[in-house]
Amino acid sequence: MKRLFVDIPKLLKEESLECIDCEYLYHEGANRGVFSIVEIAEFGAYCRQCKESFCIEACPKDALEHDENNMIVRHNMRCVGCKSCILACPFGTIFPEVINYISQNCDFCLNQLENDPNYVPLCVKTAPNETLTMVDIDEDDPENNIYLVGSRMAVKTHHWRNKVGKNK
Amino acid sequence: MAFYNKIIKKSIWVFHVSASPCNNCDIEILDLITPGYDIERFGIKLVGSVRHADVLLVTGVVSYKVAPRIKQLYEQAAKPIFVIGIGTCTAGGATFKTSYNAAGMPLEKIIPVNAYVTGCPPKPEAMIDGVLKLLGTLK
């Protein structure tokens, strides 16, 4: 199955994410679905998933919570974009540009993928240095630091639980 | 001249131009002439024809459609005429900043403006204060 593959270390080396376009139809011009992808990726893989999370403590609006898998979720109706959680996290997990008041949304171009399985989303087309790609991946690949996040995404990152992968 | 300025301060006829506002500034302007505020005390009167006006109170983000009309109205008014933008809308567009049909943000893009009274809507007291302050600058 084709998944959207995010190479987070590469992505972080880029100066800005501004150049990555999103073809999400409805929030024209003002949407950068890639932010929401990065957010899911960072909470899924980067975050240490502390038991007593500093970020949750710091949030004035109770917008952050653990879900059943102990993963952090941000409730977009509560978050006011104050970015206190970013300051509070001791591991620097949360990237300031992705936590916005107006949430940016990515639907993995589901609408188009339904019609055409080989569809290439616009973000992949515009992302520099192949930071975003579409790849066929079905399970985690700890050797190469590649992990599945959600049903339609894979990320490449240093997983804190992972002792196998090399630091690249 | 000084004498004239003194007089005009005491007798201000305002004409109310609502240029795609949300109505609220407008009803607050109407509130001014009702018993609660009664600006007739200060010699301020609402008139129905722009030819009689000394002050234009403009409200709202001016849409592209009314913009030429507002300009026309301004030209039709007997000079000297002052323009006061009422509400945040006229000053900067407020929540309508991203609208595809808003031309006048700020209102100066369309007609010369002498003062703004901001607020959404401004309190009637603030409007009275704004008008009187503007006239206070006349020497």
Place this chain on the structure above:
Amino acid sequence: MSDKGTEFFEKFQDKMTKVIKKPRRNYFNVKNEDLWEISDYLFNTMGCRLSICTATEVYDGLEVLYHFSDDTTGIYYNPRVKTGLKNPEINSITPLIEGANWIEREMYDLFGIKFKGHPELKKLLTINNPHFTEDDHPMRFNRNRTKEK
């Protein structure tokens, strides 16, 4: 759901697809050809009022959602009609319901959907506006924004 509603759904069962039934809101897709018949039934037989229509642009076309309100029960019946992106055209129901006149004009104005059989289909909101030409439909998405590498 009231008896009238059940009857309605039974009668037009085979003309609807993608039926979503919620306690007070019913959404269903109908074909352009069946729209008149269904509106007629809803308006004249069931005594519903046409609240408004919502046009939305989606990936593969435009859809118009007609909101019929049954004021005796507070239930909404929402037939949805789809049309293509190029030359969108839908049958007008203005001859049936006078109140749809402005509604259809508004949709024509904002989305450019042409309503076949409308008595005077002209722009409603951006009419005579120096900023918009006759072909400007401000609510339509601007789809030419690919900036590929």
Place this chain on the structure above:
Amino acid sequence: MLKYLFYLLVFPGFLFASVFGLIVGWIERKVSARVQFRVGPPFFQNFYDVFKLWGKEIILIKNTPYFIFVIAPIIAFASVIMTSTIVGMSFFYHVGIGGDLIFIIYLMVIYSVCLILGASSTGNVYSSIGAGREMKMLISDELAFVLVILVPIIQAGYKIDLTQILAYQNANGMIIGSASGIIAFIVGILCLQAKMGLVPFDIAEAETEIVEGPLMEYSGPLLAFWKLAHYMMYVFLPMLLVILFWGGMSFASFGSIMAGIGKYLLIVVVMILIRNTNPRVRIDTAINFFWKWASPLALIAVILAIIGV
């Protein structure tokens, strides 16, 4: 000669009538404000307004007969000064010119005609509608007004001079004391309301329907002329009624002077109250009212007066 120039320009003509008119205008605004739970304008408000208008620009409209537009308010103003001089002369000095009542009726018509002419010259829709309405009002209230004036004339023994009517009243008691007098007086107040364009008969100037009607296009000094003329009518029209029905004002004693002023103010206040307690009527209702009710009533008064009741 100099005396008449003084009458015309100072007292009771231009200067007095305008100053006093502005004061009465203030009373009008103040009483209205009081009725409406407001404080109302300061005393000198109307003076400020008029002076301010003098300093404003006059806007002339392209492709319209400027001449009529400019001359209409001036003629109207002049006719109002004349009227107020004539009425004032008999009110204050008890002197008159022969046949002055006829003169007054004509001068009043001149005012209305000027208004109509001035308004039509602008070519503005609202103004023309205002002019049309003014014309209809003129047609409808004129008959009643003339009939009302006829009553004192008849009672005084077919005299058309104000001084003679006053003399008759001094000798035989006020005309309002008779049945015909009362009826005519009531109709007369309504006619004044219509002549002055006050609610319920401010149809010609209906602010919310046709903006300010005939005055819409006027600005600056020309508007000041109209406003002044309007306020001056506040001076002499009630005075006329006082002369015709209430025996005018005599300067015999302080008490009688106060009584004269009191009569005058009473009429003014009644007019203001009528203005503030009624909605505007429609033009056809107004015409109906004057033709079906006011004029016949005035006619009855005239007949009564002829019989001598």
Place this chain on the structure above:
Amino acid sequence: MSKCRIPLGPFHPLLEEAEFFDIKVEGEKVVDIEMETGWMHRGHEKISETRSYTQSIFLVERICGICSTSHPFAAAHAMEDIDNVEIPERAKYIRIFIGEMERIHSHLLWLGLAGHFIGYDTLWMWTWKYREPVLQIFEKVSGNRNHYAMFRVGGVSRDFDNALIPEIHPVLDMLEKKMLMLAGAVKDDPVLRSRLKGVGVLTKDDAINYCANGPTARASGVDIDVRRDDGLEYDLVNFDVIVLPNGDVYDKMVVRVLEIIESVKIIRQCLDAFPKVGGEYLNKVKHISPGEGIGRYEAPRGEVFHYIRSDGSNRPLRHKVRAPSFSNIPTYKASCVGIPLADALITLAAVDPCYCCTERSIRVVDKNNKKLEHNILTMSREKTANLKKVVAGSEKTPIDRIFED
């Protein structure tokens, strides 16, 4: 008599329904009405797509300031309808309270302006005097006289201060007394009656066919009221729906006066409930899931309708707004033709009380600027020029291009 066009408007402040009436008259008789809209079009539906739901609520509040709570009310309903969000009982009462207070203020406003239209300024001043305490209560409850910003998805944004209850009761008593008096006066006043009775009749059939709603429909004998039909908050209180049969301006006026009295009753029930119903006033919603929702509310002028389509983010994909006047304004065509001009204006006013007749413009171009007051004029011009430079920069705006020739 020849035909004559009267341009009425265009400065009628409304959301999408700001209109310019082109009334064709023959003498004083209206023969046709053309409506041109779009003067006040600000594109709310498009702006809303770039705002979060919370911001959208404040945005739709600024659709119109006269019944400024009805749009947030309906928008919140629409958002809650997607997920069937429960709202706390106290929030329900607060919502009803705000909504009904606003109905009073709005109806009084209309009554006053209707008086103004027919030249009865005293009625205007009196009703607006009674309206003032209502606004002051609003200021105490919400902090602002008009845009209250009280609505949130899942409840209200501020609690109601129970200490205010003793202050509100006297105002309600006063209002009820005055409204009963006014209802009596309206019934007895022969001038008002002759001015309004039988004027601008909208028949029941026409009302149904034009899909009219609110007091306009109820005065024509159509028994609809969203508060009762849609339930939600209003199931908590008892009230009557006022329906009158004649469809003329007089009935529209009476419906509104009687509705004020009903509103007073509803508010009394709320005030009685406040001390008993404590607890939360906002159910903090986490997410709005993908889906679509319809919300509506009976604004003082009729049914406000909002449709929201969500994709799971915190802003709407599509936000459709239908204000009551959008359905009610076209009924002019049925009720205005053939009546005198003076009546047409009050009929227009009776259907849509957003005050359409206070402003208008004329089409006369003239340039004869005799500069009597040169210094003030130049002063203002200079100041403007400076400000222009500072604020707008020197680049040309589209609007400048319009005016270039």
